[in-house]
Amino acid sequence: MSRTRIAWIVLLVLAILLPFFFSSYRVTQFTLVLAYAVAALGLNLLLGYSGQISLGHGAFFALGAYVTAILVAKSGWPHLATIPVAAAICAAAGFAVGIPALRLHGLYLALVTLGLAVATPQLIKRFDGLTGGTQGLAAPSPSVPGFLDFLADDQWLYLLNLAILVPMFVLAAGLVRGRVGRALVTVRDNPIAAKTFGVDLAAYKTRAFAVSAAYAGVAGSMFTITVGFVAPESFGFALSFSFLAAVVVGGLATVAGAIFGALFIEFVPVYAADVNEALAAVIYGGVLILFMYVLPTGVVGLARRVRLRPKQEGERDAVVVDRGVAGGGAGERVRAQ
């Protein structure tokens, strides 16, 4: 068994034990971390692996959240049954966004997806017949099933979300390690080479968008399951920005990074608010800029570099792998010093 796998299993055990050691308030925060981690993972599949920027993943998150809320509140569906629906609808929406995205790159794609993020709350308000408008929509969280009645509500919701998160992570890890992941990275780093090897650029890019949006949608469902209520203010463009922050902080093109990133975006505002509500934004902004200068590969990238330090050759490999992701600019110069 590889060391990474052992580390993952230890992490999973710790994650399962976690709700029994914290207050109910903290456990709910950790439950949201799980939802954000899935969203960050989805965005990272797009940003880190396929190299397409999206500042609008909050829109897919909102779509997933509302699909679950509407199906539960208005049609009486069981919560878990709504998740595949949310994933499918978001995948379709992501695919639809992915098609015009083929013709846009970098800055322009950032602009268009930013528009998506900005329009989301307005669209939710406009279709108030379905979404409840500014009033929001209540979709009470699932209650603890009888055979697990030793769990408190918050512990049950946490474990339920963890049970959704684990397969999502396993799936993503498999996806990026295999043929698809290699193809995506080649599409990102050298499209011409990818084409030469017979990789269909358009198909891979649009599918990456679809999968990534589906992840955000599932994360949205997890959000609704946890909070039991959705309203347009929860899905402003700040949400999309924090997903980007999560990816950058955790580390581009890493699976584990999503967890660090999600912890960051959940807990920094919580602690910063003790000083001043606006401080969280100042820290977010500062950290985003700082990471681009000194840690363009995020927390996980740093961990990798530290681990590979004794092997000079190996370190150089890591640098090459990271380069395409982090950008020639900041990353390169930092290493050159």
Place this chain on the structure above:
Amino acid sequence: MERFVETLIDGIATGSIYGALALALVLIYRSTGIVNFAQGELAMFSTFIAWGLVEAGIPLGLAILLTLAVSLVGGMVIERVLIRPVEGGQELTLVTVTLGLFILVNGLARWIWGSTNRGFPSLFPDGSANLVGIGVAWESLGLVAVLLGVVGVLWLVFQHTTLGLAMRAAAVDPAASRLVGIPVGRMLMLGWGFAAVCGALAGVLVAPRLFLDPNLMGPVIIYSFAAATLGGFDSPFGAVLGGWIIGVAEALAGGYVDFIGQDLKILVPLGVILAVLLIRPQGLFGSPEVARA
């Protein structure tokens, strides 16, 4: 008919503000190839400085001039300190840094001044002038005049001074410019400085129409992105014309298309951005991007 003309004029007036901010975006894009997502927030911050000066008892005109000077220096410092290290880097790096700046500046403003709405005095007198039988608010005339003045000054600087020539050269070919002795770094700093001035102007012009709070420029920047995209990201005249077109389109759509109304007005600029990028990515007056396969 009269309502139509009024809507039109209102659109052009609002469009002038979008144009001023779009001009700021264009100035930075031309000199450093960066779409500055933080431009609106920098403008908001400048507007707060102007507000603070007015509160301190300085007359509005002087306060605005002082603000423009502070913005010029501020823009230059930001370029030198925050942007220079990542210049020429990958697009994701650039987007992330300017987004970080966006969040940082917005947070700073909320920290310093809080989130309450504040009134901001207008530069222009109330009432309206009578132009061929149609009443046009002084404010609308003033907005258009200020924008045209800014464009005129920029045109003179860029086309008829050595400094402007050096700035254009530094933007087009930094390496060759260095060889002929142009301090390229300082030129890029100036580009950001000029942009900050344009942004500050847009801020103090729009603030009396809305309320001054840290989210002042949130909607405005989207319209300005649309204006710059429509006009072409590297064309100053395109930015101005784009601003007017977007302003008029917004006013007409909000007033005449029932489905859109006030709630979904924001979809107008977004639709324009998407349509332009798909049909004519270089915009109306921009130069097309050429890539070597």
